[in-house]
Amino acid sequence: MQELVKRAKELLADGTVVRVLGWKQGDLGYNPEPAYFNSEEELKDFVYDGFCGANLSKYMIEACKMEGNTLVFLKPCDTYSFNQLIKEHRVKREKAYIIGVGCKGTLDIDKVKNAGIKGIESISQDGDTLKLKTIYGEKEFPFNDALLERCTVCKGKTHQVYDELIGAAEGEEAGPVGNRFEMVEKLEAMSPKERFEFWQGELSKCIRCNACRNACPACSCLKCVFDSNQFDTAQKANVDTFEEQMFHIIRAFHVAGRCTDCGECSRVCPQGIPLHLLNRKFIKDINEFYGEYQAGEDTDSRAPLTNYTFEDVEPGIVVERGQK
Amino acid sequence: MQVENNKEFRPKIVAFCCNWCSYAGADLAGSSRLAYPADVKIIRVPCSCRVNPMFILRAFQKGADGVIMCGCHPGDCHYTSGNYYARRRMTLLFSMLDYLGVENGRTRVEWVSAAEGVKFSTTMNEFVAKIHSLGENVRLEDLRCKN
């Protein structure tokens, strides 16, 4: 971390950038938040650890509109989002100085808390172990057990776009590589009734706080359709029982083919709804129907929904598949 | 409270038809007097690619029991490629609805040319029969009923 701060200071000093976009220590030991640092002085609050899960790509949309260039720290999977934003002309590559930072996996504090560890004051990492200082004394917790779901299915530690790397190297091995479609497949194997009940249970928790929308780097619209008068959907939090599912279906549909599977939606959901399962369903379908596609891997290919082939599957495939 | 169990189920079905092929196919079904149930109501759109998933969800929201989209056959789109985009969009949308547990027979896409009055009519008859077999649409409206 000190290396990051040192480099940030140098870049500020030599005028390469006029501000730094990174993470700032929060009020607890495990809730850092994204922040701009405009001076060497401000960088004293800079932090980078396993709880810096926030994907800073989206903040670059605003940063690019500001005077001068911005130094941004991006973890490997954040760079997919940044690339996707370049493709959609939402950020300007030349206004960003990207330091690709190494990533050991990002952590889910709830996993620790759910294990019965309360009153956490600070957390440090020692190899494969998290050392927790709590008001009840020191505790330990295995690092890997605290990983966010997305980091148990790591899509690799290669940065897709960067100016320099710190704490990372090209060709680094990926973290734990599970089957990211495992739960999607499980749901697919259920009967429609079971699936329906699963989603009814999950989506009914939604309080329409829009955290998912705010965090999602693909949800970058200046004005969301759900805030516009185009579809009579504006400002209608929770009026209609139908609108929540509509919101989540359409949100997933609008990011289909653009979603990099960064997992921010699920990470930030205060109700713990596994929203990434909606996005991954689209990713899985796209891979199966139209060939493997990873959004953010490049900046110029056509996205699956703005592309076609003459031989594409017919929508009837959904029914046919259901009969098997 | 008396429940009207015996009341005959009259499904509400919305059919989005592209102006150039399917709407004309429906016209041909009409002028050829090829009957299909009155439950089907057609909305004219210029091309199947004009059909926004929002329209389909909105129809279900407002009480539709089935939504069908008809367009020119692949390769025959009046606008060259509109139906190819529509095909991808609908495939993914229908798959998602299926994933959420909505009966997958409630949505359908059929390619009907201007010359296929017979196909239009048989498609609508089949679709209405399918909706009858599925009964009233409750799931899409109910996903969040546990308030």
Next chain:
Amino acid sequence: MQRIGVFVCHCGSNIAATVDVARVVEAAAKEPGVVHAEDYQYMCSEAGQLKIREAIKEKNLTGIVVCSCSPRMHENTFRQAAERAGINPYMVEIANIREHCSWIHKDMEEATEKAVILARAAIAKVTLNAPLQAGTSKVVKRALVIGGGIAGIQTALDIADAGYEVDIVEKTPSIGGRMSQLDKTFPTLDCSACILTPKMVEASAHEKITIYTYSEVEKVSGFVGDFTVDIRKKARSVDMSKCTGCGVCQEKCPSKKAPSEFNRGLNTRSAIYTPFAQAIPNVPVIDRENCIKFKTGKCGVCSKVCQAGAIDYDQQDEIVTQNYGAIVVATGFDTIKLDEYDEYSYSTSPDVITSLELERIMNAAGPTKGHLERMSDHKAPKSMVFIQCVGSRCADRRGKSYCSKICCMYTAKHAMLIRDKYPDVEVTVFYIDVRTPGKNFDEFYRRAVEEYGVNYIKGQVGKVSEKGDKLLVQGVDLIDNKRILMETDMVVLATAIEPNKDVRKIATMLTASIDTNNFLTESHAKLRPVESPTAGIFLSGVCQGPKDIPETVAQAGAAAVKVVGLLAKDHLVTNPCVAKSNELFCNGCSSCEKVCPYGAISYEEKEVNDHGIRETRRVAVVNSALCQGCGACTVACPSGAMDLQGFSNRQILAEVDAICK
């Protein structure tokens, strides 16, 4: 708030017999915004239109809903009526309560209920309509005719005579088409070449006509008034500007084994060839697949004997790009393959032939120099059997469900000609029905029977088999209910015709619709028979449906008039139902641009004022002259910035709501 008038048409009894029109009026009148509702016998009549105009004036209407037939039928009529009364024509919506309602439902209650809902949907939509202004686009005063048969030639001549430039693109080395292969034509027995050749010459000599033979349309873009077309001129290997058409090359060419396409494979031709003597242009082509020079590198005889030095082995395909205001499809037909009709022994016996092959045999320039003989042993037949409906009227996978229309007549012609020229030949025709609608057609058929003694037997043949050097025809006489086993020398199959196999490719390029039999669809079966539903595309000849020469020529002329009507305009009124981007919502993400088939969307860096925030943003801009209004962009746009005028998101949602209420 709009002031809406609703007009419900009885369409005589077409609507009123199944839909309670009064109830529709009553229900419509209660809808919000509706200030006027009435019904009338025929809304499209002058009197009906007058009612609309009067109501607009009296009640200050701002929006009109007509509940009537399909908008594809009378939308324009009612738009014009509205315009004459001073309101914007795009403030009119149609509820289709005829094709989509009264004609398909029997129960009055049910039909009326549906008509009311359709009316409500139209009212809900028109409430959100906004006046639209149509723009204009230019008209390129040049037409393209695809296909150089009699249909294409006639269309081109008629257009050129009206003073417009026309290009004919013909796939084969010469214009002339199927008609050039025919010997005589019914019902007057004119010599086909005698009436066709002058037209071919006229077309080639016409100063307004350019003929591209041995060429194919490769790519089409643009739209009515301004299509851009790539034409591939296949390498002829002969320099057209040098060749004198002397024919020595064809005589000396040592490769003479290629089956002659013109003679339907009944004999062979040289590798360098003109399809027939009267070919236009009279310039041969080298068929590279059969040319020794191209296959082995050795030979070059044609080049040596050509005094004009016209042979050019290095010639390459050439692409010509040209703009056209209108395109006429005249791609014609072929006979179906008979591989699957082997009960008639077509593939096993050379003496079983198609009618088109018989035309070549009867023709003085044909493989037998016009002498009627069997292809197996060149003996003159003493008896011939004609079988009708081979592949026509077949509902099975082998054939075509339609009647090919021309076979009854050309068979009568063949029978008559044979009996006339060779009175000793017995001619028997097996038929299912004899169909002769047309001027002097039935008389013609009766003459074949009564004057020429042709034997007509009702009943389809079951099998034709070889027996010795004869053919055994096994059939029944359905009138006598008797088995027929007839030995004969030749069997002629009236083979079904089908659209040229290239037509599907061409239709796709033109975005012209095509039916399940690959015939191009006309815009209206009765009222717009020579126009494709795609604006600027016209149909001439058999590509639209089976027809004989007189009908083809008539239709060719009709298509030409429609083309001339289009080219005579300096500007076309464009469809104002085009996409429009709301720059305040636009992210500039380029999704819409990627799905636009017309390249109508571009991006501008533009300063916007978003509720007080002034900034420069990348925003989408639609070129309304290029946009054709498909709406692909509107769905690709995640923020809903892109909308389609006339079919806006809110209008369609309003319809959805009205239907699902």
Next chain:
Amino acid sequence: MLRTEKEQAEIIKEISGVNTKKCMKCGKCSASCPAYDEMDIRPHQFVSYVQNGDINALLESKSIWKCLSCFACVERCPRDVKPARLIEAVRLMVIRQRGGNYLTPNEVPELLDEELPQQLLASAFRKYSK
């Protein structure tokens, strides 16, 4: 239970699965039939007889025993009518009635010869009796 001819016609249409209205009366079935000359009512007439409900005549027709089940009529019919199925349906209607059998076991010994294959007997019983 006695059925009217009309009812019988419906049964024949149902068990044969033939839509007699598809016939365009071209006669190709009869023209293809190898047993045509032996039949009193011809294959194309089976279609129109059933269509018109003239079932008694069909039940008495010797044609039902002459049909070879060679499917030439089915193969060559341009309208996919399948006359052979109609003939079989009529034959079944006859043999399903009491005393309708066309072959009884008593007849068999005198019909046998040295080379006669089993399948001929199997098929004959299947076709001619219940």
Next chain:
Amino acid sequence: MVYSYYPGCTLKNKAQDLDKYARMSAEALGFTLEEIEEWQCCGAVYPQASDEIATKLSAVRALNSAKEKDQDLVTLCSACHHVIKRVNDDMKHVEDIRTRANNYLELEEPYEGETQVLHFLEVLRDRVGFDVLKEKVTNPLTGKKIGAYYGCMLLRPSSVMAFDDPENPTIMEDFIRALGAEAVVYPYRNECCGGYISLKEKALAGNLVDQVMESAADKGAEELITACPLCLYNLKNSGSAKKLPVHYITELLAQALGLITE
């Protein structure tokens, strides 16, 4: 390669040669015909009426037992092939028949037409290949002029049988040529010989056989081959015209492969 094999009643009795030579030749060509257990007679006639289920069950049992072994089912006799192939098509495409047949049979897993039914000739053409067969011929039948007699049941209805072009088939001619003999093509090779009615309608069967024989002789055939015991019997025993000798396809095959001598 091992195939499930359904011989049928006649091949166990009057047509033992057809069966014996088939098995011998199969082994010589590198595949095995494994007779399915406890097969029953197929009934020799395909029941066309939609209300006949019981008469289709023996075919379904045979099909299902091949399915259980995950093998294709090979037949030889034209009648068996016709019945089994068509019943299989019903099981695949006709819901009513499928449901009722499965209800009767109470199989562990319902049978839905999964088995592929192959005629012995199809195995030779599509699996072994006639070119391979040709190489294995040790005793080519050079000089023989052989007419193939297809009859009706292998070919029709072609929409289900999908055996060959129903009006101009070539598989048996290709087979004959592979054995080194000359194939004589004659028009009546796909016309019915009247086998089914030869018991009770001798005169009619006789006429039909005469037509076939005359047609074959007219084109110069010196002998005929068939796959069907019923055709063989009928061609030999009915009619009055001059007779050409008739053999089973497998007899010629075994000869050509040098397994037996003439």
